[in-house]
C-alpha cells in the first residue's frame with residue numbers, strides 16, 4: 534500500500550455547531566451523492582435526521598442519510614451506541630420504500646442499547662423530577678455508562694447467538710438489581726430477552742464488520758468519505774452545557790476516535806448551524822425568545838423533534854456559541870440552514886456578545902451558572918419579505934439577507950460554504966470558492 538499524503542485525504546467531517554437539529558441530515562444528503570462512504574461516529578437513535586427528496590420524507594435515526602444513494606457505503610462506527618431493535622425497524626421501513634440497505638456495515642466495537650438501558654433512562658428522568666435532563670428517553674446515557682463501566686454488550690456479539698446469550702446472562706442480573714432496588718421497576722427476564730433479540734441478531738449479524746480496517750482501506754484508495762456527526766457542539770459531554778448534554782463526544786475530533794481513524798484524517802470540518810437557534814430539553818439558552826418571535830420561528834421552521842416530537846425552544850442566532858463551536862471543532866467552513874424561515878420577520882437579531890453580571894464578554898463561559906446569568910447583546914438587522922425557496926445562487930438573495938449572512942460570517946470568523954433555503958436537496962446554495970465544491974454537483978461561477 535502506498536504512503537498517503539495529507540493533501541490527498543478526501544474526508545469531510547460534518548458536525549452540528551449549536552444544540553443539535555441544525556439540519557445536518559439535509560446537508561449530508563446533499564453532499565453524499567458524491568461520497569463513496571458516509572460514516573457515523575457517535576450517538577445513537579437519539580439522533581433524528583429528516584431528509585426530504587421530492588415527495589419522499591425519510592426519518593432516519595441510526596442509518597446515515599447516505600443510504601439513499603445506492604452507490605454509497607454507510608458505516609456505523611465504534612463510537613456509536615446502537616439499539617438493535619430500532620435499527621431493524623429502520624432498515625425494514627427503508628426496504629419497504631424501495632431503498633436498498635445492503636450497503637450498511639456495523640462496527641463490531643459499537644455498543645448495544647438494550648431494553649434495560651431505556652428503562653433506566655426513563656426511570657432516572659422521573660427520579661430527577663424538575664432537575665431532569667430532558668433526554669430523548671432512548672437509553673443513550675445508560676448505554677454509554679455501561680461502556681465506560683466495562684459491562685456493555687458490543688455489536689460484535691450480534692454475530693453469535695451463544696455468546697450474545699452468555700454476555701446477557703453476565704450483565705442482566707446487575708441491571709435488574711438496580712432497576713428493582715432503586716427504581717422499583719420489575720426488571721427483565723433472561724429467556725424473554727433472548728427471544729426478543731434473536732430476530733435482530735439474524736438480521737444484523739451479517740452486517741457486523743471490522744469497520745476500522747474497511748475505513749483505512751477506503752481512505753488509502755483515495756475514496757471520498759463524509760463523517761456524519763449527530764447532536765451538536767453544545768451537547769458535547771465535555772464541552773457542552775453539562776449536565777444538560779448528551780453522553781457522547783459530538784465534536785469533530787470524535788470522528789477519529791469514533792471510527793478508528795488517525796486524527797490526521799480529520800482535515801476539513803463543516804459546521805452546520807441554523808440562521809437562528811433551537812434547543813430541546815432543559816438547560817440554559819441565552820438567546821431563547823419566549824415572546825412572539827420565538828413562536829414565529831417555531832411555527833415557520835416546524836420546530837418539533839424528529840425523535841420525540843417535542844416542541845423545540847427557539848431564539849435568535851448566537852455568534853458567541855458559534856465562535857465557541859468553531860474553536861472546539863476546528864471548523865473550516867459553515868453551512869447555514871433554514872435561512873428561508875427568517876423571511877417575513879420584521880427585524881432579525883444576532884447576538885454578538887453577552888452581558889454577564891455587568892460585564893460584557895465575547896467568549897462562551899465555562900461554568901453553566903455563569904452562562905445562566907448571561908444576557909445576549911444583539912445587533913439588529915432589517916428583515917426581508919421575499920420567499921427564498923427558489924433562489925439558487927447567492928447573488929439572487931435579497932440584499933437584507935446578504936447583509937445578515939455577511940454579519941453572521943464576520944462575527945463567527947469562518948467562511949460560509951453552503952446555504953440551505955428549504956428542505957429539498959435542490960434548495961441549496963453552494964458559495965463561491967467553497968471547500969465543499971468537490972462534494973456537490975453545483976459550482977457557482
Ligand code: IMP
Pocket residue numbers: 552553554579580581666667668669670671672673674763764768777778779780813814815
Ligand atoms: P440523550 O442524548 O437522549 O441522553 O439526551 C440528552 C440531551 O441531548 C437532551 O437535552 C436531548 O434533548 C438532547 N439531544 C439528544 N439528541 C439530540 C438530537 O439529535 N437533537 C437535539 N437534541 C438532542
